Amino acid sequence: WYGKVSVGTPPQEFNVLFDTGSSDLVIARKGCTTCGNYTVFDASKSNTFSKIPGYPYQASYGTGGNAEPLTERAVMNGTIVSDVVAINGVSVANQTFLLVDDYPKALGENPLGPNIDGIFGLGPPGASVFSSEYNGTFTTTFWNLVQSGQLPESVFSLYLNSGSGTSGEATLGGIDSSKYEGELAKVDINQTVTGAIGEWFINTPKFYVDGKTIKNSNTSQEFPAAVSLIDTGTAFIQAPDYQTAADIYAAISSEIKPLDDLGVWGAPCDAMEKLTPELTFTIGSEEKKANVTMPKAAFNLGRHKSHPNMCQAVILHATEPLSETETVWVIGSPVLKGYYTVWDGKNMQLGLGSLKGTPTSGNNTAVVSSIPSPTSGSTVSLVPGILALLISAVVLGVNY
Template sequence: MLSAFTLGLFALVASSEVSASPKPVPITLQSRKTPRGQSSGLRRRALSAISVPLDDFFLGTDLQWFGNISVGTPPQDVSVVFDTGSSSLEFVSTECTSCVQTPKFDPAKSSTFVRGSRTTTLDFSTGVGVDPVVNDDYVLTVRSGTDTVTVGGVPAKNVSLFTIIDQTPAFNVDPFLGIQGMGSRAQGFFAALVKAGLPSLFSLFLTPNAVGNADLLVGGIDNTKFKGNLTFADQIGSGDWEVESTQITVNGKTTSVLKQRRSIIFDSGTSNILFSTSTTNAMYALISSDIKPFKAEPGAYGLPCAKIGSLPAVIDLTFESQQGTPFNLTIPSSELNVGPFKSDPSTCQTLINAFDGLDLVGGSVLKHYYSVWDVGNQRMGFAPNGESQSSMTGASVI
């Protein structure tokens, strides 16, 4: 989920931490290597990579992947989306009478919880599901605090967090308690684990619901879960995870609009794809003239459900590796249909939403790739998801 904070719409600071260009090639690159001068340091690491199993929130389409952390002393399990589109930790507390999720975190049962004096609202520009955010329907009221946060049995003390004390009804469908931001700067529990000896990176294995076994690996890379080698690209965002794209093609074709360079945010907490209106219209024009804006939900598009299954819609997002080689991240046709609109079940919503001023991709891309979010080296790595669904073996670090 991309909060308004990450878009700079309000200040919230957590105190813790067909183209003439070269033809893109499939994702293949050199083998992963330890950065020069770091091998001896890595051998001294005191902690092993921490694996967190992730559940898939599925409602006709994959919406969110979430897993457990523990908060407090003694620890209370708190289910969270590990969200690369935000930076703070917030979750439902017993103070929230509008929150329907259970079991709520009870601050009174934690001897290490320190209540803060600040309350604020967090409004989100992308929500939990596939529908566009309309009329500020995703807003949390939160109170600051600190507590011990434990991940994989490793505690981090005095982590800044926010307890949710009120929420808008749009959040009620969530099967999880909150959001753990995993922005491009190490903060919170992640910063504490890095300080304790973990490499400053994490990996996401987000899979379709039918596949399962998704997980987050903090401080490592599981080479059993992807095919070939990782391709790395520079991360250029200041807080957001952002990579520059050289062009977009749809069904092998492009236009002058789609050949423009743009920075694309990668947000693990967002289900759909968001692009400016001009880019969205250009993409849909290469798919079908039947795709139209859905007036009841500004920013959304759709077409009769009877037509959507036969449409080819292979979308290639082209980037450059750190070696200057173009590569594609491909979204297959199967992702185009995200289900019927509630207000008009005969019309099916299509994947890309219009949002001027923002280019962003989420789970519809990430569930087809193993992704490495390298905070220390400010880069992102991608490789196609592998067929192996084994538990973590052969994990390695960059």
């Protein structure tokens, strides 16, 4: 899902992915040799641009313009610079961002519309990857807007809208209560993992297929409790390992098989079109838990580009562990688009609301508590774009 931000004076406008799975703003510079038709930033035309701090930085990504992992990581090299960054009437002067010299084609291709020119990270407070690399204190765009007092609350809210081809909405500093019904449920962010890795993580003690717990076929035991990266920029769900994915799919259909060595699973398209399993995750801990259920229509991700008669299923498996100490899921937009989500950086909680007009069931119920509900904020229109990004946090000791 992407929207528009502007950089520089006078402003230069870019289509950027709104990504909770990363933290910093990334765009390409004029002179980029791999940028094709993407919009690039011309620093010479901005009278507020600064080369400071001028540190080099390399970012890498595991998936691009669709839900299939890249055979090789897409790497971008650039420089940390600063300028005015504005979004829908609010702005930050001297905002640091990564200005890259190369922008792999696979990262910006958007089958549903215009190319994606960059990434607008919406990671948790204090999560700029620049800080860990250079032992400095860098603040990302959204949290600078909060600190400056231009936004009324330390929250942003996302309406990704499960309707195909329709616009979504990001509200920075507030909540749009017209987009959901009932009360918001809230679950605590796992602050230990979030603080160590710099991305939004929640506890995920259980998962279900059609209301049933899945057991490890090798041990006959339930799979262990896990944590999940909650990432709007990822167009699939990623299981912690092969065995987890294999046992989930065994409970759904014997026709679903691995399609490649990148963790992708699928089945003949005529078979996939008939499958509508209900995938549910219990998230949170102790008394603050919620069950979130993926919309059934999201199970089939469409035809696999390397296997024309095969369609890709929504769950991939990690080909390498994402953490040496934790069992890690990645819960992406197939689940998140089924809910109105509120990301609260002050109380470190994730709020979840049932979308208006969406049928609910027992698996959509959640333990409900109050969460700050400001009526104001800066609202940005979001447009659907299948762009799945997993930033490689090598600097933070995590391999994606």
